[in-house]
Amino acid sequence: MNLEDLGYNNHLETINKDGISGDFEVGRVIAEYKERYTVRTVSGEYPAEITGNLRYTATGREDFPAVGDWVELMVLDPDFAIIHKVLPRHSVIKRQAVSQTGEVQVIAANIDVAFIVQAVDRDFNINRLERYLTLCHSSKVSPVILLTKTDLIPENRLTGLIEEIQQRIENVPVLAVSNETEEGYDLLLEKIEKGKTYCLLGSSGVGKSTLLNHLSGKTIMKTNTISDSTRKGKHTTSHREMFFLDNGGIIIDNPGMREVGIADTGSGLETTFDRIVSYAQTCKFKDCTHIHETGCAVLEALEKGDIDEKAYENYLKLKREKAHFESSVAEKRKKEKQFGKIVKHYKKYYAKK
Ligand SMILES: Nc1nc2c(ncn2[C@@H]2O[C@H](COP(=O)(O)OP(=O)(O)OP(=O)(O)O)[C@@H](O)[C@H]2O)c(=O)[nH]1
Numbered sequence: 001m002n003l004e005d006l007g008y009n010n011h012l013e014t015i016n017k018d019g020i021s022g023d024f025e026v027g028r029v030i031a032e033y034k035e036r037y038t039v040r041t042v043s044g045e046y047p048a049e050i051t052g053n054l055r056y057t058a059t060g061r062e063d064f065p066a067v068g069d070w071v072e073l074m075v076l077d078p079d080f081a082i083i084h085k086v087l088p089r090h091s092v093i094k095r096q097a098v099s100q101t102g103e104v105q106v107i108a109a110n111i112d113v114a115f116i117v118q119a120v121d122r123d124f125n126i127n128r129l130e131r132y133l134t135l136c137h138s139s140k141v142s143p144v145i146l147l148t149k150t151d152l153i154p155e156n157r158l159t160g161l162i163e164e165i166q167q168r169i170e171n172v173p174v175l176a177v178s179n180e181t182e183e184g185y186d187l188l189l190e191k192i193e194k195g196k197t198y199c200l201l202g203s204s205g206v207g208k209s210t211l212l213n214h215l216s217g218k219t220i221m222k223t224n225t226i227s228d229s230t231r232k233g234k235h236t237t238s239h240r241e242m243f244f245l246d247n248g249g250i251i252i253d254n255p256g257m258r259e260v261g262i263a264d265t266g267s268g269l270e271t272t273f274d275r276i277v278s279y280a281q282t283c284k285f286k287d288c289t290h291i292h293e294t295g296c297a298v299l300e301a302l303e304k305g306d307i308d309e310k311a312y313e314n315y316l317k318l319k320r321e322k323a324h325f326e327s328s329v330a331e332k333r334k335k336e337k338q339f340g341k342i343v344k345h346y347k348k349y350y351a352k353k
């Protein structure tokens with residue numbers, strides 16, 4: 001396997017123009033356990049840990065390696081390698097970690113395309129699709145919506161669901177597959193290009209592992225039957241892993257996510273709801289909240305039916321969440337700064353003594 005097979009490309013070449021220093025190898029993180037990693041290089045696959053320095057200088061989860069990351073490492077023996085640097089990322093998918101305000105969790109790095117996976121049965125939910133879209137847009141990753149378990153519903157129902165999605169979500173491709181019959185696999189495989197990196201995002205039990213098992217032609221991960229009464233999978237993916245397909249595509253599986261907190265400080269939300277945002281530009285007041293103001297172009301469009309009501313409600317909800325995230329990030333930075341000042345003060349004090 002060469003670096004291109006691992007997904008290395010021109011773009012990485014340009015962001016890593018410093019090159020790799022002499023004693024190190026470059027590799028890609030293909031699995032992550034609790035602060036332990038599996039890294040694949042051109043010479044093989046190695047269990048790896050990070051240097052103490054990397055750990056102590058990390059200011060948050062984002063500074064630790066994640067699946068998909070390119071790293072510089074030193075292979076000490078076949079069973080042990082040390083990661084000493086995470087190379088700059090061209091994209092990073094993150095979400096707000098549950099119950100840790102302002103702390104983000106990196107889902108995957110250096111992803112080109114994310115498949116937002118949703119099963120057509122009870123899992124189907126357009127609000128959640130918009131939430132995942134915001135995640136993708138704020139990560140600079142192109143989204144593709146992938147519906148699964150199409151064998152569970154009649155064809156006309158599937159057509160209806162796809163229309164429903166397209167009415168609310170424009171310009172995002174929608175694919176549909178069944179892992180039972182493998183219908184739709186041909187169109188899905190056409191989307192997957194050699195050397196590009198993809199990831200699967202979605203709730204637990206929507207069929208991500210089953211799909212990967214089928215696509216990679218081997219049983220890589222155990223999947224278990226879902227008990228019909230609870231709809232809870234017995235086996236769930238416990239860590240992320242990267243798979244290399246025969247056609248050269250690279251796919252990252254992700255553990256099913258129960259909560260996808262918005263971790264957006266950029267324009268991900270605006271991109272997702274660009275229709276609403278474009279109306280908002282002509283609101284009478286610059287700081288219009290689009291809730292009660294006179295001369296609000298969004299409310300007018302809503303009235304006329306030019307904006308979908310559910311999309312509007314979801315937009316406001318995610319906007320509130322984003323504002324909350326942004327303020328908790330600001331709060332965290334302020335605290336860090338204060339702490340930094342205290343440390344500096346003490347250093348000065350002790351230096352004098
Ligand atoms: N009828 C039907 N069942 C499916 C399909 N795909 C997956 N399943 C079943 O759904 C259950 C869950 O599938 P998994 O592949 O484990 O789901 P997952 O998304 O990987 O779940 P996590 O690992 O928890 O994230 C299994 O019992 C599968 O057999 C499908 O296309 N049709």
Ligand SMILES: [Zn+2]
Nearest residue numbers: 283288290296
């Ligand atoms: Zn307005």
